[in-house]
Amino acid sequence: MSGNGSILVVDDDPNVIEILTECLRSKGYETESAADGDEALAKYDRFQPDLVVLDVALPKKNGFEVCDTIRARDVHRDVPVIMISADSIQESMVRGLRAGAQDYLKKPFSLKEMLVKIDNYLTQASRKKNLREQNLQLEGEVQRGHADYTRVNRELKKKVLDMRSLSGLSQDLNRLRDPDDLIRVFCLTVIGQLGVSSVALFYALDEIDDYLSYAGGSGVSNSVLQSVRLSREIALSKYLLGKHECIKLAEEEFPEDAKREANFLTRFGFDYGYPLVVKSRLIGIVFIGGKVNRQEYISDEIDLFKSICTSAATGLENARLYGELQATYLSTIKVLVSTIEAKDSYTRGHTDRVAEYARMIAEEMRLSKRDLEIVCFGAALHDIGKLGVYENILNKPGELTEKEWDIVRSHPEVGANIIKNMKFLESACDLVRHHHERLDGKGYPDHLKGNEISVGARIVAVADSFDAMTSDRPYRRAYSLEESIDQLKNQSEKFDQEVVAYIEKLVLRGRIRR
Ligand SMILES: [Fe+2]
Ligand SMILES: [Fe+2]
Numbered sequence: 057m058s059g060n061g062s063i064l065v066v067d068d069d070p071n072v073i074e075i076l077t078e079c080l081r082s083k084g085y086e087t088e089s090a091a092d093g094d095e096a097l098a099k100y101d102r103f104q105p106d107l108v109v110l111d112v113a114l115p116k117k118n119g120f121e122v123c124d125t126i127r128a129r130d131v132h133r134d135v136p137v138i139m140i141s142a143d144s145i146q147e148s149m150v151r152g153l154r155a156g157a158q159d160y161l162k163k164p165f166s167l168k169e170m171l172v173k174i175d176n177y178l179t180q181a182s183r184k185k186n187l188r189e190q191n192l193q194l195e196g197e198v199q200r201g202h203a204d205y206t207r208v209n210r211e212l213k214k215k216v217l218d219m220r221s222l223s224g225l226s227q228d229l230n231r232l233r234d235p236d237d238l239i240r241v242f243c244l245t246v247i248g249q250l251g252v253s254s255v256a257l258f259y260a261l262d263e264i265d266d267y268l269s270y271a272g273g274s275g276v277s278n279s280v281l282q283s284v285r286l287s288r289e290i291a292l293s294k295y296l297l298g299k300h301e302c303i304k305l306a307e308e309e310f311p312e313d314a315k316r317e318a319n320f321l322t323r324f325g326f327d328y329g330y331p332l333v334v335k336s337r338l339i340g341i342v343f344i345g346g347k348v349n350r351q352e353y354i355s356d357e358i359d360l361f362k363s364i365c366t367s368a369a370t371g372l373e374n375a376r377l378y379g380e381l382q383a384t385y386l387s388t389i390k391v392l393v394s395t396i397e398a399k400d401s402y403t404r405g406h407t408d409r410v411a412e413y414a415r416m417i418a419e420e421m422r423l424s425k426r427d428l429e430i431v432c433f434g435a436a437l438h439d440i441g442k443l444g445v446y447e448n449i450l451n452k453p454g455e456l457t458e459k460e461w462d463i464v465r466s467h468p469e470v471g472a473n474i475i476k477n478m479k480f481l482e483s484a485c486d487l488v489r490h491h492h493e494r495l496d497g498k499g500y501p502d503h504l505k506g507n508e509i510s511v512g513a514r515i516v517a518v519a520d521s522f523d524a525m526t527s528d529r530p531y532r533r534a535y536s537l538e539e540s541i542d543q544l545k546n547q548s549e550k551f552d553q554e555v556v557a558y559i560e561k562l563v564l565r566g567r568i569r570r
Contacts, residue, residue: 061107062088062106063088063105064108066109070091076109076170085174091114092117093118097122097126101129106136110123110138110139112140123139123152136177138160138173159173225241225245225367226367229374232375233375239257249360256272256273256276257332258284258342258343259339260339260340268286269284270282280324286341291314292310292341297331303330305343325345329341334370334373342368344361386433390407410520413518415431415432416567420562421558431487431515437471437475441473441488444467465501468501469489472486486510493513495550515555517550517551525544544560
């Protein structure tokens with residue numbers, strides 16, 4: 057609205073136009089005028105007035121038609137129209153109001169009354185306009201708020217997903233005992249969660265290793281990285297341990313020795329490095345390339361990456377400690393078993409040989425890593441129950457009485473009872489308990505038949521008997537390897553012939569020798 061407002065005066069009487077125009081201008085209004093219906097509409101369009109004073113009796117188009125057209129064209133502006141007419145018929149007044157006029161004044165009208173009405177309508181229109189603007193502004197704010205809400209909601213959802221995948225990952229990593237499996241899950245998670253183009257993990261399996269070696273990755277050339285080793289105490293390792301941050305390799309001001317290694321890694325397409333630290337000790341470094349979509353990482357993504365790395369570091373350390381613990385347990389048990397063997401020169405080295413044969417057979421049969429581990433444990437422990445058999449019975453030179461045989465035959469059960477409470481040996485229990493079962497069900501202690509006996513127990517049974525056959529006994533000389541294989545083949549009621557075929561293969565290939 058310019059000044060106090062702009063007004064279009066439409067009348068075919070030049071005197072009316074002159075008087076009204078002069079009066080309105082003196083009150084600060086801007087004015088335009090028209091003398092017929094067509095001109096009125098043309099001026100209306102060009103001038104866009106804030107109010108129209110409109111005579112009814114006009115040439116070309118009368119006031120009602122003009123008013124109708126204005127209302128039809130300008131639905132949103134709602135410009136006030138005051139109609140003037142010499143016609144005082146009630147009907148005419150009603151028609152004007154119907155056409156959308158706000159008011160109707162009869163000629164001759166008082167200028168004072170006209171000015172009061174104009175002022176009132178313009179004030180009302182101005183208020184309406186302000187309200188409309190405020191309304192639009194509010195709508196904008198609501199929309200922006202909604203957009204903000206949608207964005208925050210999306211970010212929250214992503215965070216929840218990130219957290220879920222992170223807690224899932226932590227659980228996975230705590231469950232995995234094999235560093236190779238763990239590193240594979242880690243790399244897949246980094247690639248999947250962050251859309252990373254490449255990832256590589258350098259790791260020192262042993263606490264005393266001086267170097268970090270390439271342990272696994274994705275989106276990289278394994279064969280090239282396999283020859284890369286990073287010293288653990290100096291250069292880039294030392295720098296990253298000191299910073300304990302996710303570092304952009306190309307932008308960091310490294311000391312000279314670290315810079316050489318960083319440059320070397322950037323040539324492989326790695327952009328960032330993050331140290332895996334456990335109790336202030338560097339156990340590995342993870343390097344990642346840029347994002348597949350070539351966008352920069354946002355800080356949330358870097359935070360997520362760091363969290364995944366921290367979970368991996370904890371998981372790797374747990375796996376290492378678990379491995380150490382396992383090795384310690386196993387060597388303790390081996391010492392116990394060897395004390396039994398030491399008392400009997402004929403069985404010396406028996407457990408070690410059975411464990412070795414069983415491992416070779418299981419590898420030949422391509423058992424899973426986990427099953428192979430179980431077979432190795434089971435074989436190493438198979439006779440641990442002999443700890444509970446009296447020494448004098450084990451070493452008795454003559455025939456055993458039936459009662460003494462019962463005691464000897466109890467060793468698989470006694471052995472299983474010894475290890476069943478050791479959580480990580482639990483899975484080997486079955487092999488210890490069932491290494492004297494026979495396919496025909498005439499074995500002991502549970503008289504299992506055929507497939508009721510696990511593959512692991514069948515492997516240990518063959519390895520155990522093979523070693524007994526190929527060893528000297530007080531009452532006979534050792535059989536040759538070939539004779540022993542023949543004996544195993546001839547006892548298909550006792551031994552799984554598939555397992556026998558594998559051990560035969562190992563003998564024929566010279567992998568099992570005297
Ligand atoms: Fe045994
Ligand atoms: Fe044995």
